[in-house]
Amino acid sequence: MSEKSGSGPTGFDRRAFMAGAAGSALVPMTARAAAQDASVSAAQDPALPVDVTLRVNGKDKRLHIDARTTVLDALREHLKLTGSKKGCDHGQCGACTVLIDDRRVVSCLTLALAAEGQEITTIEGLATDDHLHPMQQAFVDNDAFQCGYCTPGQIMSAVACVKEGHAGSEADIREYMSGNICRCAAYPNIVAAVKQAAPEIMKG
Amino acid sequence: MTAAAPEPKANMGHPVPRYDAAAKVTGRATYASDMPLDNPAYAFLVTSAIAKGRIDGFDLDDARQVRGVIDIVTHENAPKLKESKLFSNGGYAGTTIQPLKSADVAHDGQIIAVVIAESYEAAREAANRVKVSYTAVAPSASFESPGTTTTAAKGQNAQFKEDPEVGDFAKAFDAAEVKLTASYDTPTQHHNPMELFTTSCAWMGDNLVIYEGSQYVYGLKNGVAEQLGIDADKVRVVNPYVGGGFGSRGSMTPRTAIIAGIAKRLNRPIKLVPTRDQGFTIATYRAETRHEIRLGAGRDGKLVALRHDGAEVSSRPDAYCVGGTKTTTRLYACPNVASLVSIVRADRNTPGFMRSPPEVPYLFALESAMDELAVKLNMDPVELRRINDTTVEPIGGKPYTSRSLMACFDEAARAFGWSQRSPQPKSMSDGDWLIGYGCAATCYPTQMAPSAARVRLQRDGRTRVEIAGHEIGTGAYTVIAQTAAERLGVPLEKVAVFLGDSDLPPAPVAGGSNSTASTCSAVMMVCDRIRQRLFKAVTPSDSLADKAKETVGISQAPSTQAAQSDRPLDIEKAFDALGVGIVEEYGEWKPEGAPLDSFTAMHSGHARLVGGHQMKDRIAYAFGAEFVEVRVNRFTHEIRCPRLVGAFAAGRIMNPRTARSQLMGGLIWGMSSALLEATEIDERNARYVNDNLADYLVPVNADVPGVEVILLSEQDDHINPAGVKGLGELANVGTNAAICNAIYHATGQRIRKLPVRLENIEA
Numbered sequence A: 001m002s003e004k005s006g007s008g009p010t011g012f013d014r015r016a017f018m019a020g021a022a023g024s025a026l027v028p029m030t031a032r033a034a035a036q037d038a039s040v041s042a043a044q045d046p047a048l049p050v051d052v053t054l055r056v057n058g059k060d061k062r063l064h065i066d067a068r069t070t071v072l073d074a075l076r077e078h079l080k081l082t083g084s085k086k087g088c089d090h091g092q093c094g095a096c097t098v099l100i101d102d103r104r105v106v107s108c109l110t111l112a113l114a115a116e117g118q119e120i121t122t123i124e125g126l127a128t129d130d131h132l133h134p135m136q137q138a139f140v141d142n143d144a145f146q147c148g149y150c151t152p153g154q155i156m157s158a159v160a161c162v163k164e165g166h167a168g169s170e171a172d173i174r175e176y177m178s179g180n181i182c183r184c185a186a187y188p189n190i191v192a193a194v195k196q197a198a199p200e201i202m203k204g
Numbered sequence B: 001m002t003a004a005a006p007e008p009k010a011n012m013g014h015p016v017p018r019y020d021a022a023a024k025v026t027g028r029a030t031y032a033s034d035m036p037l038d039n040p041a042y043a044f045l046v047t048s049a050i051a052k053g054r055i056d057g058f059d060l061d062d063a064r065q066v067r068g069v070i071d072i073v074t075h076e077n078a079p080k081l082k083e084s085k086l087f088s089n090g091g092y093a094g095t096t097i098q099p100l101k102s103a104d105v106a107h108d109g110q111i112i113a114v115v116i117a118e119s120y121e122a123a124r125e126a127a128n129r130v131k132v133s134y135t136a137v138a139p140s141a142s143f144e145s146p147g148t149t150t151t152a153a154k155g156q157n158a159q160f161k162e163d164p165e166v167g168d169f170a171k172a173f174d175a176a177e178v179k180l181t182a183s184y185d186t187p188t189q190h191h192n193p194m195e196l197f198t199t200s201c202a203w204m205g206d207n208l209v210i211y212e213g214s215q216y217v218y219g220l221k222n223g224v225a226e227q228l229g230i231d232a233d234k235v236r237v238v239n240p241y242v243g244g245g246f247g248s249r250g251s252m253t254p255r256t257a258i259i260a261g262i263a264k265r266l267n268r269p270i271k272l273v274p275t276r277d278q279g280f281t282i283a284t285y286r287a288e289t290r291h292e293i294r295l296g297a298g299r300d301g302k303l304v305a306l307r308h309d310g311a312e313v314s315s316r317p318d319a320y321c322v323g324g325t326k327t328t329t330r331l332y333a334c335p336n337v338a339s340l341v342s343i344v345r346a347d348r349n350t351p352g353f354m355r356s357p358p359e360v361p362y363l364f365a366l367e368s369a370m371d372e373l374a375v376k377l378n379m380d381p382v383e384l385r386r387i388n389d390t391t392v393e394p395i396g397g398k399p400y401t402s403r404s405l406m407a408c409f410d411e412a413a414r415a416f417g418w419s420q421r422s423p424q425p426k427s428m429s430d431g432d433w434l435i436g437y438g439c440a441a442t443c444y445p446t447q448m449a450p451s452a453a454r455v456r457l458q459r460d461g462r463t464r465v466e467i468a469g470h471e472i473g474t475g476a477y478t479v480i481a482q483t484a485a486e487r488l489g490v491p492l493e494k495v496a497v498f499l500g501d502s503d504l505p506p507a508p509v510a511g512g513s514n515s516t517a518s519t520c521s522a523v524m525m526v527c528d529r530i531r532q533r534l535f536k537a538v539t540p541s542d543s544l545a546d547k548a549k550e551t552v553g554i555s556q557a558p559s560t561q562a563a564q565s566d567r568p569l570d571i572e573k574a575f576d577a578l579g580v581g582i583v584e585e586y587g588e589w590k591p592e593g594a595p596l597d598s599f600t601a602m603h604s605g606h607a608r609l610v611g612g613h614q615m616k617d618r619i620a621y622a623f624g625a626e627f628v629e630v631r632v633n634r635f636t637h638e639i640r641c642p643r644l645v646g647a648f649a650a651g652r653i654m655n656p657r658t659a660r661s662q663l664m665g666g667l668i669w670g671m672s673s674a675l676l677e678a679t680e681i682d683e684r685n686a687r688y689v690n691d692n693l694a695d696y697l698v699p700v701n702a703d704v705p706g707v708e709v710i711l712l713s714e715q716d717d718h719i720n721p722a723g724v725k726g727l728g729e730l731a732n733v734g735t736n737a738a739i740c741n742a743i744y745h746a747t748g749q750r751i752r753k754l755p756v757r758l759e760n761i762e763a
Helices: A014-026 A071-078 A134-141 A151-163 A170-176 A187-203 B021-026 B061-065 B120-129 B169-175 B217-228 B255-266 B276-282 B359-377 B381-387 B405-416 B476-488 B515-538 B542-552 B561-565 B571-578 B598-603 B656-675 B735-747
Strands: A049-056 A059-066 A097-100 A103-106 A119-121 B041-047 B053-059 B069-073 B111-117 B131-136 B149-152 B178-186 B199-204 B207-211 B235-238 B270-272 B289-297 B303-315 B337-346 B433-445 B451-458 B463-466 B495-498 B582-589 B621-633 B639-649 B706-711
Touching: A049 A071, A059 A071, A071 A097, A071 B120, A097 A151, A103 A151, A134 A151, A134 A187, A134 B021, A151 A187, A151 B021, A170 A187, A187 B656, A187 B706, B041 B120, B041 B255, B041 B276, B061 B069, B061 B120, B069 B120, B069 B255, B111 B120, B111 B255, B169 B289, B169 B303, B169 B337, B178 B359, B199 B255, B207 B217, B207 B255, B217 B235, B217 B255, B255 B270, B289 B359, B303 B359, B359 B381, B359 B433, B359 B656, B359 B735, B381 B405, B381 B433, B405 B433, B405 B621, B405 B639, B405 B706, B433 B639, B433 B735, B451 B476, B451 B515, B463 B476, B476 B495, B476 B515, B515 B571, B515 B582, B621 B656, B621 B735, B639 B656, B639 B735, B656 B706, B656 B735
Parallel strands: A049 A119, B041 B270, B207 B235, B303 B337, B463 B495, B639 B706
Antiparallel strands: A049 A059, A097 A103, A097 A119, B041 B111, B053 B131, B069 B111, B149 B337, B178 B289, B199 B207, B199 B270, B289 B303, B433 B621, B451 B463, B451 B582, B621 B639
């Protein structure tokens, strides 16, 4: 899939993709692959790779990927940023949570194409100069994880939870952290960690 | 100290932060599907849409048209694999249903094809375009379904050897002053660890590397080698971090050898990331169970007769069962005991171990029945346990190595405020909320298995510990590092630990809560050998060397006193005397009573667990007591659980921080098994309905306002050198009963079928 598709400077037109995707969604099981009809232009074939530039942790990353690639799979499979985890691929568990323009987003339900031009922050972008972010340190101090698989998502969600102003009380933290499942059930420790880190994060 | 790091009491280690904490909070901890592969192809599974019948044929034309498709593997062209026996019958496999072997379908969601493509997206699309025609047969889904067969478990499953009994139950029950007969049901549950059941396979010539979250890398390595028909030394399983196991990764699933075989054929690394719903059928689960309990007691509350009959669902070919009567017949003093476990075969995938496999369903029945008996006797349920407490188990008459059950009840009752309880049902409320208090006992067998370890010490104190143990969230890295640091007398930060790699010295399955006891005992033994070598180097006289044996030798001493008593041992001086730069020892440890073939079995991926009720002269269990508050809304019948308090005694606590966290998570699991978790089964199609994390309810943060864990100090010199009982599966037992007991107290309604949902509350 390294071959570049040939129409226009990016090889892709987002409007055409949306039309193509909508069209194919109507007849997903019967639609024949584009290869059958040579006259179908590249821009209309959702199976052809596209060029995407993602801004991740302050750096631009050029990718040539399947148009259906999610932000999560773009990070994990193409950018080798495997901190964000796949736990359900359905937006049900929160393990894939990243910040996009400072909002917490489940990256498994966000197409990479739809995140172009936005600032993506992942767990790998949180610590600076080898210093843990206050939320990361609070997770360590409060033993807010066990197996650690949901932890990157919990931490990204927790940072946003504080910035949203939803860390004012334990009840608030519990409610606004309930989109992130921890099967080991470190929940009371996660609440303690968010409480510890909140004042420092609000100070900036 | 934060709440997360409790002050250590007697016979407890330091609550140091986790060894792997920084890796886990920065995203640097690499789980199986995070491992980089060179130009991988992606696999996507196609699973069966029927539960029983045959595949008549595939129409793959559409699927093959998808750009990037490399191969589509079905039973018609799949790599030939050898069979593997069931784990509980001495093999490696969690099921003997081998997909892609024939056109037969044995359960819903069985793997029937694997699509390989250049990208995940293309593989997924092509999998969705695979068309299958079947000849379907009406399946048997569960207990109620026609077509199931029921047989006694004894004799079918190597791990279920006997139905415990003693005395004359029938006669004693007949004559008992107070009698209780009650039936209890527990539902199907799925582990749902956060990490999906991913597998990556890469060959280098004849050597295979498997990246897969596993609770038993030696079992998986040997099992896959057996299925592929290759030398086990050619297979390496790597998983330095595992994203939760809970039993689901203890035995080999069919997917691994399939992916390995395809990778070999295509001469390319293959990465499989199954979906969450596929995880419900390509791995194991906790089967639904049914119980009948009969208790006979005197008016003084003393048990005179106890009978526990259990029935469990399994698949057609595999006689899997958990058989928890081994525990419920031995928990309380009672002279007349009988039991029977049956297996009901249905058209389902084979069930398997899930956190406290026997105890969660079987103690739900017993501990609910004990509460019902207390009501009949008009007695406090804590006092009923006290009256029937024992230091000797009734079946074989063997003494418990230690038993702090009532100490746990008393500590937890005090912390909970049990004395504030007004015993009458429906007598406590707060506005629209009926309040109920309930309690139950928990216990879990102390188990150990042979384990090896390699330890390398450098002159400057830097230490490297290698052992193929598993970090599944338990804190294995941390407690192993602490053990080596304490035993060698080196600073903790100088200890590096390597786990999760089958090229390292073998460790047992991370199951049955045996890991800490087994791996730490092995590490202690090997560290002691290093100290002995060093000590001898600077103490040439034989008599002193003998003294060294006493103080730092391979003693069974459970504390670190031995390691401390001969200080100061000047490590640098000893190294200079030895004239070496590194001292390294490899050693193999086995627990008392381990069978003769233990070490051979250990290397071939068979864990010989001993302990619990199977010890020769004693019986070893960890104990605890759990108290819960439930609130049931008078009008909406909504059930909330604002408080869970548990007190636990489990021998030496290696690290109060990681211990507390595991027990806390366990209490929440216990609450969940009472109020949330159940896999719903479509009876017509023998199909799991709620096979995703939105519909299969697991607790979220808002579900658990208050959890308190109390660690009791306990010393047990009869179990293993580490003095550890194991507690990973202790806290999620009995909680389900405690909650139903509290619901009875709140509402006057006794609920004997889990989970309890608001529609189950009457008025």
